[in-house]
Amino acid sequence: MSHLDEVLPGQNEPPRDALLEIYNEEGAVSAEFIARVEQAIEDGDVDFLREQIAGRHESETGDVIEALSHENRPELVRLLGEDFDLTALTEVDEAIRLNIIESLPPEQFATALTALDSDDAVYILEDLADEEREEILSKLPFTERIRFARSLDYPESSAGRRMQTEFVAVPPFWTVGQTIDYMREDEELPDSFSQIFVVDPTFRLLGAVYLDQILRTKRQVKIEAIMHDTNHPIAAELDQEEAAQVFEQYDLLSAAVVDSNDRLVGVLTIDDVVDVIHEEADEDIKRLGGVGDEELSDNIMRAVRSRFGWLLINMCTAFMSASVIGLFDESIGQMIALAVLMPVVASMGGNAGTQTMTVTVRALATRDLDIYNAARIIRREAGVGLFNGLAFAILIALAAGYWFDNPQLGGVVAAAMIINMFAAAMAGILIPLLLDRAGADPAISSSVFVTTTTDVIGFFSFLGIATWWFNI
């Protein structure tokens, strides 16, 4: 999380040569630097901390905080006092952020909040418990309280939560010259911006003008003559992921956020959208891996909680597969080779199914999979499943036949392999498609259904064909 004034690096920073290098050659925070900071915290050397931490970019400060020991984090914030830029808290893991906030006196925290851009303040406030948040809000000056509360009223993960409520808006009848003069004199402007908005007296959005357009136009030209439609205003209630897709599709740098009456309420900027894109990709990867919304800073019990459910479901489905094997215990008793080979059939199916599922889940997330290509992709996956099924059937038949000196067993495993690879391909595409249709997130639930399918079909086809063929 961050804000546009950060496109103006160097403005509030001390001269670079006075700053120690905080990253080592591999791009990680340098151990030497952290050692010096921890020493300074221990010694209460506020001058050093102010010089080395206070002026840094929020992401650098965030990296330092994450590298510090648990006890030193709130201590650093306490020592820096007013010189600590709270924005840095938007750059650290949730657990670390909450820990630091809890250690701050509410008054100091409230004062520090007023210095933030509204999007950063809201990002920090929204994770707090309702009670705590109300307490902090009640300590804020009226303007800030209203400003933050307006964003917090929008649903979680909506554009309204991510927007900045600071923006420049002018009436359409102003000239370019008037507008430039206004910007030169107004002290209350946002720190940086790439477009200004044109509104009517009730703040209904009429259009927008990009700064380079203003720079290229003569002073006497009216704003309405050069303004363009804001083709892609974002509804404040829109989910942040969908807002990010609009930014990506139309290569926006910033977009007006409007309420249900088309009134301008804020501006969403690309840097926040970049964070959203990152978060959403993160979420997909973690959900596919079965680890929920875990963060790296989570402790053992939080990590156990986020993984337990998935493992429990897996245990149930594993017993389901085991019971399929149990059906054929007599066959296995007569031919131990079946027990040796059956995990090979299941494992190949599981991997092939995961491949197809990965492609499908990703294509659904990026909206590349739709009614035009769904039929084609299903046909393609069927083809890939059959082709790979045939190829690996031959390879495994040769390997198994040679190993157990039993060509018939090779034939049986080959037949099971073709069936299971084809089933894997179909499960890998149809299960995510159906989950998506049903409104579930395919990333979170496909994996367990797909591997259960391939295990059950793998064991059943292999042991079933063997029982029938060898007549046991």
Added chain:
Amino acid sequence: MSHLDEVLPGQNEPPRDALLEIYNEEGAVSAEFIARVEQAIEDGDVDFLREQIAGRHESETGDVIEALSHENRPELVRLLGEDFDLTALTEVDEAIRLNIIESLPPEQFATALTALDSDDAVYILEDLADEEREEILSKLPFTERIRFARSLDYPESSAGRRMQTEFVAVPPFWTVGQTIDYMREDEELPDSFSQIFVVDPTFRLLGAVYLDQILRTKRQVKIEAIMHDTNHPIAAELDQEEAAQVFEQYDLLSAAVVDSNDRLVGVLTIDDVVDVIHEEADEDIKRLGGVGDEELSDNIMRAVRSRFGWLLINMCTAFMSASVIGLFDESIGQMIALAVLMPVVASMGGNAGTQTMTVTVRALATRDLDIYNAARIIRREAGVGLFNGLAFAILIALAAGYWFDNPQLGGVVAAAMIINMFAAAMAGILIPLLLDRAGADPAISSSVFVTTTTDVIGFFSFLGIATWWFNI
């Protein structure tokens, strides 16, 4: 892929009410619209196509192209002729792009290329075979040839390939007034930009000024008085992923790209960086799923190729696990329940290992895992592995003991489960860390090593303990 002039929507577009709606309510391309376009292509109705396609944003045109049938795609481009904006090709899958390019007469293709921003042209050119590319380049006017060749000289996936070579640079002794007048009069400016660069006569980079800074400053002030250090210039050779990380960390909108002599050679913009972030997340997800660099438009044979290698490796490791089972064939012969339960132990280990691996691979990709927290994370994963191992050992012991009416068997499976869950946690974190240290991409190769480890240890511990305990 796209360019900054697209932040000026509406400039070249026909009035919105004349345009048909191309997306349906679900955000997919509307079937009705595609039917009308295909009809127009069949009828050779160039007027309709020009009106409905030519003025659209490149990403919309790209979506339309992807929804068309294979034969109609080059036909649409041919019918539109000069009215087809080649930028749209940066928005479609590689296979579709190459197919369209092959169908274009080289002269028409070369002419269309000269209208593009350099980053888009390079994006299209870089996928062509060397020979084809040389042929096209030789047909270009001298300036364009040099401009594109300069970018193409940089390594693949480098910042130099993604940069735009169009930018505004002024000397430090100019005043704000001179600069504004220059921008008002110069016709050769890039379509849109958010900062201008300050250079010496040899084009060495001295600094930069943001447009809002210029707007807020009086005309007589000199540029050198308001310029700031470009704190984060990007080396042209830098990998695009690392360049994207600089953008993300410092919330940049654009950054100067410099050669090895610190000379300004281009500008990298956030919209290209957003594409890079997307591509890299895509790559990680696909590599974790074992599907290489596959695209949705790939045909069966390309998809088979991209997945075959992974399945082949999996077959070899599956036989390795099978041979572990083979060691205990006599034990299984005496106690079939072992064959029934052994996949449960292996599957639980595989899932737990995948969870840890997912967290580790993602943390390495986002650089959240480093020497400060590696030890802590390893300890945490050990703790999670032991805790979940114990919990599921109890659950599975009860289930298995009850199922086979054999409490001792429950105890054996519990012991194996604790061992395997702990091994899974260690493999899940140490294997990606070691691969990363060795310079390999942990996303591409961790999965196979982790699941092989959990399979082998799962089968070996369960069957081994059973053989020893029941003395078979």
